Amino acid sequence: MKLTDYLDQELIYMDFNADNKSALLRKIADRVSERFPEVNRKELYEKLNRREQAGSTGIGRGVAIPHATVDGLPKTVCMLICISKGISFDAVDQLPVRLVFFLVSPPGETGLHIKLLARIARLVKKAEFLDTVATSCNSEEIYRQVAKEDNRHVE
Amino acid sequence: MSNKEEADMQLLFVVVKDHHQVEDILTGFLELGLRGATVIDVRGMGQIISSEIPIFTGFKSLFPGWGADTYMIMSVVDRQSREKAFQLAREVCSNFESPGSGIMFTLPVSHVEGLAEEIR
Numbered sequence: 001m002k003l004t005d006y007l008d009q010e011l012i013y014m015d016f017n018a019d020n021k022s023a024l025l026r027k028i029a030d031r032v033s034e035r036f037p038e039v040n041r042k043e044l045y046e047k048l049n050r051r052e053q054a055g056s057t058g059i060g061r062g063v064a065i066p067h068a069t070v071d072g073l074p075k076t077v078c079m080l081i082c083i084s085k086g087i088s089f090d091a092v093d094q095l096p097v098r099l100v101f102f103l104v105s106p107p108g109e110t111g112l113h114i115k116l117l118a119r120i121a122r123l124v125k126k127a128e129f130l131d132t133v134a135t136s137c138n139s140e141e142i143y144r145q146v147a148k149e150d151n152r153h154v155e
Numbered sequence: 156m157s158n159k160e161e162a163d164m165q166l167l168f169v170v171v172k173d174h175h176q177v178e179d180i181l182t183g184f185l186e187l188g189l190r191g192a193t194v195i196d197v198r199g200m201g202q203i204i205s206s207e208i209p210i211f212t213g214f215k216s217l218f219p220g221w222g223a224d225t226y227m228i229m230s231v232v233d234r235q236s237r238e239k240a241f242q243l244a245r246e247v248c249s250n251f252e253s254p255g256s257g258i259m260f261t262l263p264v265s266h267v268e269g270l271a272e273e274i275r
Binding site: 111 | 182187
């Protein structure tokens, strides 16, 4: 399973501007519904919010993986968002979040959703990957890094 | 489950000394689609010998990782998942090369019931 099957360069956002977690989730829902008009923006935002209320998806070291399943989506999609100034995310280590992997799936793709969550969780444990993303200044470079990790990854 | 499928089953044991390794292995199992594993807090021989049998206290350096917590992960894996699970554990445990980095082994399973299906 390759992350690049679900993430394309257009879904990598550099220096995303959001002041707080709620604003970030709202902007993510906006972006998804712009790209996939069948997705109800409000429904997605509420689902993301509910998930965060159940427990922050800020997994530490400046990374968060908000995720949801939503109707109307034609396929599972992953977005990568860089927030250079960092935002408070109630992360497990209380550090501000600077890198967001967002994952959204249509209902019925739960298995794939779980596998991708696991894949991302393992990827962001790699200090080398996080360092490269932190110092990259464009989406092309970050995409190349994800692809490189994909090729190295044992399937 | 057919007799042939049962014949392909193995019980995988991975013994590690770091809770982060447990998390990494279980997360990796999910990625592989495995959704069943049991984790037990265990104590290694070195841990008991060096801490509970005073005469051997001076030899604790003979037992790598003697003072650490130890965890045993067990999972029944089929032929298809087995090699991937081995590879994952090797990756997490630095190929089991350094003393005390962990142990991995399997035993054949002759019969199994109640096994959760893999995540598809």
